[in-house]
Amino acid sequence: MAYAGGAGLDTTKTCLEGTRTEILRHIIDWITDSRVGTPRIMWLQGQAGRGKSAIAHTIAAWIKDAGGLGSCFCFARDRLAEHREEKILTTIARDLADRDPAFRRALADVVSKDHSLKTTRDVMQQWQRLILEPLSKVNGQIVGKVVVVIDALDESGPDASRSHILSLLTSWEAAHLATNFRILLTSRLLPDIEEALSSCQHVTVTSLDDVPLESAEHDIHLFVSNELRHHHLGGVIGPKEIDQITQRSNGLFEWARLACEFIKRKRAGVQIGIPLEGHTDWVQSVAFSPDGKRIVSGSHDKTVRVWDAERGVQIGNQLEGHAGIVWSVAFSCDGKRIVSGSEDETIRVWEAERGMQIGCPLQGHTDWVWSVAFSPDGKKIVSGSKDETVRVWHTERGVQIGNPLQGHTDWVQSVAFSPDGKRIASGSLDKTVRVWDAERGVQVGSALQGHTNSVQSIAFSPDGRRIVSGSFDKVVRVWDVERCLQIGRPLHGHADWVQSVAFSPDGKRIVSGSSDRTVRVWDAGRVLQSSNPSQGHIDWVRSVAFSLDCRRTVSGSLDKTVRVWDTERGVQIGSPLQGHTNWVQSVAFSPDGRRIVSGSLDKTVRVWDAERNVQIGHPLHGHDDWVWSVAFSPDGKMIVSGSLDKTVRVWDVEGGVQIGSPFQGHTDWVRSVAFSPDCKRIVSASEDKTVRMWDAGRGIQIGHPLQGHTGWVCSAAFSPDNRKIVSGSKDETVRVWDAERGMQIYNPLLGHSDWVWSVAFSPDGRRIVSGSSDKTVRVWDA
Structure with missing residues (x-):
């Protein structure tokens, strides 16, 4: 069955002890009320920023400690594809089975008699067969309170994405769940949710908007005081400033939290994306070896670990020696050494094969070491620190080369050597980027500042x-x-x-x-x-593109419309292109600018006349899940689309029909599709971690899948000469492939510290650009 990863309880998101006591007591009283007529469902609602999620996680943590947590499922707007409606009940059923042996046996019995339940996306069938039927079989056998927490239902997506969940929550069966069952639901006050729940007799409604401002401000004051209490802010933040932050928050906990984060300017750890388990605390930094076969990780547990990237197992023992959090790790270019920087103010060099420390720690920094990197020839190491300096070290001798590179006025978060080793770049919380001469230890030019x-x-x-x-x-x-x-x-x-x-x-x-x-x-x-x-959309603009002559711009939005704009005057041309019944995910102009194609979460592809602003023909039906990516062929005669139904489809623009059968082969959602410049091939990128090439005319896969990524492949594109493919992935790497031989060209391009969402070649094919969730764009020599 499909489960939602990362949707469960997060104890780091709970309320500060001593805050929200009244509302928490109200919810706990409802949970522990044993009267038969007590509503089975509580809807905790309020405007964004009221702290609904913190309360939900606090209740989930409390009931878990009491042994009564059935499941905790948290929606998130930036994880729509992972936390979809059809995964909520399978995840809850799994959690209930993990909690209670009797439910586990009953669920196994139900599924063993109907194997189709393992793959069904029918939410109502899941409700009946995976939840209600096992519960009926164990009626009276489950002792104590069982609480299911569903947080942020409003972030599940558009209205249609939660219609089934709302239907089952308001059903007769939900009203007559066992008296020891409770469902805590949180959301903003959206019209469809309010219409479904506000008048439902078995749903009790609690609004955080009704909490007196004085009570909220009291709790926010405690929160802000606690958040800033342990930070050295040079006397800038005192009681007066804490009072001002509290008052300006206007009762919104999220505003106060963001204000504190901005003031502290402290970077949180990022957990590694693939399931390499062993660390006992947050994973702060990861890097691939140059050959892509190993991964090194540094953690808050003060250890460095090396992993087999293919098998997902730890190689040897953990590397121990640091006395604080390991903030940064890196391989040398030959893969033989590892460098690590730590909260203990030291840098350590390790032998990658035998897992042994080489020499003594490199000492000199007077505060945490945030970032480290080897020079291309491996002879030097550069480090950036909370002490606001950059330092260069001799790898073999373990001594500092020259004086610290000084100039930054805040923590140095990131450092890197140039490919020729002659320059060092550093990025800092002082909002600047600085470039240094690695030989002379002096800054080159002025800092790049403005943001x-x-x-x-x-x-x-x-x-x-x-x-x-x-x-x-x-x-x-x-x-x-x-x-x-x-x-x-x-x-x-x-x-x-x-x-x-x-x-x-x-x-x-x-x-x-x-x-x-x-x-x-x-x-x-x-x-x-x-x-x-260009104003007109009434929700987020999801995708934009220029026409080839640059005179027009097309945009697709969460408001379900496509709009065309006059680039010069910034005015909308004609009426919105309406027809989609769900969010518009992707838009593109045809090469001649006469047509527009759009792909939507309503599972259709639509073609529009860009001059008359009318739909051409009927919607292109065929996909049975969200259409994630669309593109015209360079000659404008075909359209390719990729979908969460795991298929790629090609359409005849003139005839408005699908050409041949769907391109099948991917085993998970297709995130990105593109034609080769000569129109003969199509490349697709998928969550199955592969890139595939297809014969655009015959609809068959060319060669084997391009394998190497260890996480979802989010984007792929051909080079202008048709000979290379570039791909970006959730594994934080960019990879380049030989399109003729179906092989990876050189090592993965390492540098990003989060998912790589988008990649493209420059028009001359000599460079690659990549965009990542780490908030950076990087340019690579292709």
């Missing part, structure tokens, strides 16, 4: 001479790559985070999409907004 918050998205211009960046500071900036200078003034206009930026194909314009629900077009030459913001 006042995290950079969310950046992209190179087609000629590679400029970079555009979009940030959580709501600003777009353009930079001269050679001179390390900002070009012109910041591009102001967005009223919320800038989520996505891109250059037009001719490099003359920039398009940006934001959480403020607008698309904006900017003059890249004059660094001015070239038109008014």
